[in-house]
Amino acid sequence: MNDPVYQRLAEVLDTLPNGFPKTDSGVEIRLLQKMFEPEEADLFGEMKLKFETVDQIATRTKRPKSELASQLDSMWRRGLLFGVDLGGVKLYKMMPWVFGLYEFHIQRMDKEFVELCEAYAPHFGKQFFENGPSLMRVVPVEKEISAGQQALAYDRVSAIIENGQSFGVNECICKKEQHMLDNGCDKPREVCLAVAPVPNVFDNSPLGMRVISKQEAYDILKTAEEAGLVHMAANMKNGQYYICNCCGCCCGVLRAINEMGAHSAVVSNYYAAIDADACIACGVCADERCQVHAIEAADDTYRVIREKCIGCGLCVSTCPSEAIVLVEKPKDEQIDPPENEDHWFMLRGQARGVDFSRFV
Numbered sequence: 001m002n003d004p005v006y007q008r009l010a011e012v013l014d015t016l017p018n019g020f021p022k023t024d025s026g027v028e029i030r031l032l033q034k035m036f037e038p039e040e041a042d043l044f045g046e047m048k049l050k051f052e053t054v055d056q057i058a059t060r061t062k063r064p065k066s067e068l069a070s071q072l073d074s075m076w077r078r079g080l081l082f083g084v085d086l087g088g089v090k091l092y093k094m095m096p097w098v099f100g101l102y103e104f105h106i107q108r109m110d111k112e113f114v115e116l117c118e119a120y121a122p123h124f125g126k127q128f129f130e131n132g133p134s135l136m137r138v139v140p141v142e143k144e145i146s147a148g149q150q151a152l153a154y155d156r157v158s159a160i161i162e163n164g165q166s167f168g169v170n171e172c173i174c175k176k177e178q179h180m181l182d183n184g185c186d187k188p189r190e191v192c193l194a195v196a197p198v199p200n201v202f203d204n205s206p207l208g209m210r211v212i213s214k215q216e217a218y219d220i221l222k223t224a225e226e227a228g229l230v231h232m233a234a235n236m237k238n239g240q241y242y243i244c245n246c247c248g249c250c251c252g253v254l255r256a257i258n259e260m261g262a263h264s265a266v267v268s269n270y271y272a273a274i275d276a277d278a279c280i281a282c283g284v285c286a287d288e289r290c291q292v293h294a295i296e297a298a299d300d301t302y303r304v305i306r307e308k309c310i311g312c313g314l315c316v317s318t319c320p321s322e323a324i325v326l327v328e329k330p331k332d333e334q335i336d337p338p339e340n341e342d343h344w345f346m347l348r349g350q351a352r353g354v355d356f357s358r359f360v
Helices: 004-015 027-035 038-044 054-061 065-077 097-104 111-130 157-162 173-180 214-227 252-260 284-289 341-352
Strands: 082-086 089-093 136-138 166-170 192-196 210-212 230-234 242-246 270-274 295-298 301-304 324-328
Touching: 004 027, 004 038, 027 111, 038 065, 054 065, 054 089, 065 082, 065 089, 097 111, 111 173, 111 252, 157 214, 157 230, 157 242, 166 214, 192 214, 210 214, 214 230, 214 242, 270 301, 284 295
Parallel strands: none
Antiparallel strands: 082 089, 136 230, 166 192, 166 210, 192 242, 230 242, 270 324, 295 301
């Protein structure tokens, strides 16, 4: 466990804006040892957060190109680097722990891996959710946004889909992990959508991603809404490339709200409101739809706990008496998202006080 190459890798990951905190038990080192061979851990530390070709990486690191190309491709296919193949031109970059290495390990995870992740989650979560900006934002059920509210593009699932030219879907790693730990739920599992602005990005994906059409992406969103799953996307204005569909019992982010009280784990421009006079106190909203326990009984009606509500709109869409509406927050309560991923990294790095300039 004291192999210096893994200690260095852990320090690299913790220098990245997303973080990778050290623990007394060393569980984070055991995770890295399970995922990386020593030479892979060493190479990861020389990568950048921006895409580079094999030639660029070889020139910069002074590594032999032939050996490097094989190693990079292997690491990509094993979920240790982010890679894309643009018609024969392959590009690679490093990834943070979340969103990144953890999610990209979905095809290789076993019981040992998920047990290590579950043991590490409280340590990682404490650091991760104490610093802004939030990684994800809730994108509400679009049909529940009233005509009088002008939702911005990053708050509309249709805008994220329409900006894409390639679409893929994968099993939700959070749900898969909890099933492997015998804590799984019965919600749909193949619901993690990936979107790219160029064609054919997900063809022959090493992550087991299933290539789908735009219409299939919309169908999955509808299935998720019907099942009571929360739409969540990257917390940025431009370049959103995924839509997660999450439950409060499995999702790491929503669990942080429910189990750690980390109500800033996600951001939203909306909240739900219940008309007490129209409410018939059926309890569907609280018992079946709300994933963060933000609705409670109050005398002969139900009420929304405003500070807990994440504005997903799931309670609105199934209210039999149409007593619930989705309300846009006042402008002074809305949190303006970063412009793009680079801007998110910059703001996050500043918030954590880390200098990750050598990786950009």
